[in-house]
Amino acid sequence: MTEGVKHIIAVASGKGGVGKSTVTANLALAMAAQGMRVGVLDADIYGPSQAQMFDVPSDQKPKSDDGQTFDPVTAKGVQLMSMAFLVDQKTPMIWRGPMASGAFQQLLNQSRWDNLDYLFIDMPPGTGDIQLTMAQKVEVSGAVIVTTPQDIALLDAKRGIEMFRQVKVPVLGVVENMSLHTCSQCGHSEPIFGEGGGERIAKEYQTELLGQLPLALSIREQMDKGHPSVEVDPEGPVAQVFAKIAQKIRSEMDNKEETSGPSISFSD
Numbered sequence: 001m002t003e004g005v006k007h008i009i010a011v012a013s014g015k016g017g018v019g020k021s022t023v024t025a026n027l028a029l030a031m032a033a034q035g036m037r038v039g040v041l042d043a044d045i046y047g048p049s050q051a052q053m054f055d056v057p058s059d060q061k062p063k064s065d066d067g068q069t070f071d072p073v074t075a076k077g078v079q080l081m082s083m084a085f086l087v088d089q090k091t092p093m094i095w096r097g098p099m100a101s102g103a104f105q106q107l108l109n110q111s112r113w114d115n116l117d118y119l120f121i122d123m124p125p126g127t128g129d130i131q132l133t134m135a136q137k138v139e140v141s142g143a144v145i146v147t148t149p150q151d152i153a154l155l156d157a158k159r160g161i162e163m164f165r166q167v168k169v170p171v172l173g174v175v176e177n178m179s180l181h182t183c184s185q186c187g188h189s190e191p192i193f194g195e196g197g198g199e200r201i202a203k204e205y206q207t208e209l210l211g212q213l214p215l216a217l218s219i220r221e222q223m224d225k226g227h228p229s230v231e232v233d234p235e236g237p238v239a240q241v242f243a244k245i246a247q248k249i250r251s252e253m254d255n256k257e258e259t260s261g262p263s264i265s266f267s268d
């Protein structure tokens with residue numbers, strides 16, 4: 001097990017741009033608001049965005065006293081490590097598989113996580129070799145799959161679920177993002193990307209629809225400014241969805257702890 005961390009939760013999506021990083025940041029803050037000690041590891045090598053979402057100044061980097069380990073950056077009460085801390089933001093990241101998983105392991109294991117209940121990993125989008133290796137390298141307690149409701153995203157989300165099953169990581173459920181759009185002018189709501197997709201996929205794979213989030217201008221605007229919705233409006237409808245998802249994950253992990261009992265493990 002990664003030192004200093006109780007539960008590792010991977011947040012993944014089969015397809016890019018569905019809001020995986022947005023969900024990770026808000027979920028982490030919702031979990032922290034429930035009194036949990038929370039960390040975020042931004043492993044999205046193609047577009048690490050957590051530092052921006054947590055409003056970390058670009059010159060702030062994790063400190064290392066011994067040249068071997070790093071102290072994560074603390075922002076909004078959350079311990080944060082990111083691939084972006086290792087490389088220049090403007091450098092295009094062309095990673096080969098072994099390089100990416102090496103850097104990922106280094107970030108995970110050489111970080112001095114301070115007594116975390118939950119560490120959320122913002123995974124790179126997709127289900128290729130890099131994602132598979134990452135999922136295998138870490139003792140992930142559960143995975144959350146983020147999808148939008150349209151067919152193409154759902155197809156990719158299915159691949160995501162199958163990937164985690166292949167490496168024996170329990171899929172905790174699906175978060176359907178950008179479900180319904182409510183016009184900020186007239187208040188009319190419509191399902192731009194279709195309806196019922198998250199529900200269908202959850203049923204098909206005997207997992208849970210953890211929550212549905214609207215497609216809302218405010219979510220995008222708040223995020224771009226480095227202030228996720230859960231921080232800006234902690235009692236609002238979006239924050240409530242995240243609070244429920246956090247609750248569900250916690251009770252799932254509590255159950256797991258109760259049923260697993262004492263175990264003996266051997267390692268070399």
Ligand SMILES: Nc1ncnc2c1ncn2[C@@H]1O[C@H](COP(=O)(O)OP(=O)(O)OP(=O)(O)O)[C@@H](O)[C@H]1O
Pocket residue numbers: 013015016017018019020021022023044047049124125177178213214215216217219220221223224
């Ligand atoms: N529910 C939402 N309503 C409106 N905008 C959203 C919503 N969710 C995410 N966005 C916006 O969509 C864009 C993509 O979101 P985000 O970066 O979280 O996606 P991602 O799946 O992590 O993408 P990537 O593939 O780059 O990792 C961002 O500008 C974000 O603010």
